[in-house]
Amino acid sequence: MADVSMGPDLIKMGAYIGAGLACTGMGGAAIGVGHVVGNYLSGALRNPSAAAGQTATMFIGIAFSEALGIFSFLVALLLMFAV
Amino acid sequence: MSLTKKRNNTVSGAAESKFNIHPMDQFVVKPLFGGELAWYSVTNVTLWMGISVLAVIALLVIGTRGRAVIPSRSQSIAEIIYGFVYKMVEDIAGKEGLRYFPYIMTLFMFIVLANLLGLLPKSFTTTSHIAVTATMAFAVFIFVTLLGFVRNGAKFLSLFWISSAPLPLRPILALIEIISYFVRPISHSIRLAGNMMAGHAVIKVFAGFAGAMGFGAVFPIVGIMAVYGLEMLVTVIQAYVFTILTCVYLNDALHPAH
Numbered sequence: 001m002a003d004v005s006m007g008p009d010l011i012k013m014g015a016y017i018g019a020g021l022a023c024t025g026m027g028g029a030a031i032g033v034g035h036v037v038g039n040y041l042s043g044a045l046r047n048p049s050a051a052a053g054q055t056a057t058m059f060i061g062i063a064f065s066e067a068l069g070i071f072s073f074l075v076a077l078l079l080m081f082a083v
Numbered sequence: 084m085s086l087t088k089k090r091n092n093t094v095s096g097a098a099e100s101k102f103n104i105h106p107m108d109q110f111v112v113k114p115l116f117g118g119e120l121a122w123y124s125v126t127n128v129t130l131w132m133g134i135s136v137l138a139v140i141a142l143l144v145i146g147t148r149g150r151a152v153i154p155s156r157s158q159s160i161a162e163i164i165y166g167f168v169y170k171m172v173e174d175i176a177g178k179e180g181l182r183y184f185p186y187i188m189t190l191f192m193f194i195v196l197a198n199l200l201g202l203l204p205k206s207f208t209t210t211s212h213i214a215v216t217a218t219m220a221f222a223v224f225i226f227v228t229l230l231g232f233v234r235n236g237a238k239f240l241s242l243f244w245i246s247s248a249p250l251p252l253r254p255i256l257a258l259i260e261i262i263s264y265f266v267r268p269i270s271h272s273i274r275l276a277g278n279m280m281a282g283h284a285v286i287k288v289f290a291g292f293a294g295a296m297g298f299g300a301v302f303p304i305v306g307i308m309a310v311y312g313l314e315m316l317v318t319v320i321q322a323y324v325f326t327i328l329t330c331v332y333l334n335d336a337l338h339p340a341h
Contacts, residue, residue: 056174060331063324067270073277074269 015079022076029069036061106287110211110280128215131207135197143192164192168326175330179337186226187333190219191326194275198318201283202311211279213272220272223329231336242339271328278321282314 040058044051114124146157154162168188172180194210201208209215231239243260244253289307293300 056171056327059320059324059327063274063328067266067274070270070273070277073281074273 011083015083019076019079022072022079025072025075026069029066029072032065032068033062036065106284106291109207109283109287112212127207128209128212131200132197132209132215135193135200135209138196138200139192142196171327172330172333175327176334176337180330180333183333187326187329190223190329191322194219194325195319195322198279198322199315201279202314202318208279208283210275211283213276216272216276217268219325220268220275223271223332224268227329227332227336230333231339234337235339239336239339242335246340267332271325275321275325278317282310282317286310286314 036058040051040054040061044054112120112126112128114120114126115130116125118124120126142157143161146155147161149155149158151158165188168191169181169184172184172187176183197210198208200206201211231242243257243264245256245260246253248256286307289303289310293303293307296303
C-alpha cells in the first residue's frame, strides 16, 4: 500500500530533479553566446568599417549556439509536463 | 492515492494564496464565447492572431496610403522595415532569394507584431505556443526542402555530401549534416516559443513578488520595468533571428553546393 502511493511521488521527484539538472545546459549556451558576441566585438573594434557587414553572421552564430541551450530547455519541459 | 491527491491540492492552494499571480496563467488557451474547447472554437489565440494581422495591415497598408515624397511617421516606419528585410534577404539568400521576399516579409511582420502585442498587459502571446511557431517553422522547412529539389533536382543532396572534405570523413559528415537538417524545424520553432514563454513568464514572476511584498513592492516593480525593456529588445531580436534563419535555409535550397 505504502509502496504504491510512493511510486508516482518518486517518479515526480526524479522528473523535477532532472528538469533542474537539464537547465545547467543553458549555462553552456550562455557561454557560447557570450563567446560569439565577445569575439565579434573584439574583431569589430579592430576594424570598425567591416563590422556592419558581419552583424547578420553574428546573429546566425548566436542562433546556432543558442539552439543547443534550447534543447536543454526542451528536455526540462518534457520532464516537467510529459513524464 | 486519494491522500496524495488531497495533499497536492493543498500545496497548490497555499502557493496560489501567496502568489496571487501565477506566471503560467497567461498562456492558457480559453474559448472566448464559452463552451468546450474544440477545433472550431474561437479562442484568445484566434483573437490575438487576428489583432496582430490587423496591426500589420494598419501599418503597411493604411500607414503608407499617403505615398508622400516626404513620408509621414507611419509611412517611414513601414519603409524602414521593408528596406531592412529586403536587404537581409538580398544579402543572405542572394538575388534569386528576392522572389520569395513577400513570404519572408510576412513572416517577419507577423512574428514581430505578435511578440510585441503579447507584452501588453492582459494580452495573450500567440508565439509563446509551440503549436503556432511549429506551424510556421514546418511550413518553412517543407517549402525550402521542396524548393531545393525542384530547383536543383538530385543535386540538392550535395548539401549533405561535402566534396571539400577528405573522402573517409564524408560519410560521417553526411550523417551529421542530415541530423542537423532534420533538427532545423524543431530548433527553429522552439527557439521562438521558448524565448517568448520564458521572457513573458519572468515579468509575471516579478509581478507575483510585488503582490506578495506589500510596501516593499517598489523593488519588484522597478525590476519589472527593467525586464520589460529587455523583453522589448528580445521580442524584436527573436523575430529577426527567425527571419534570418529562414533566409539561411532558403539560401541552402537555392545554392546547395558548399
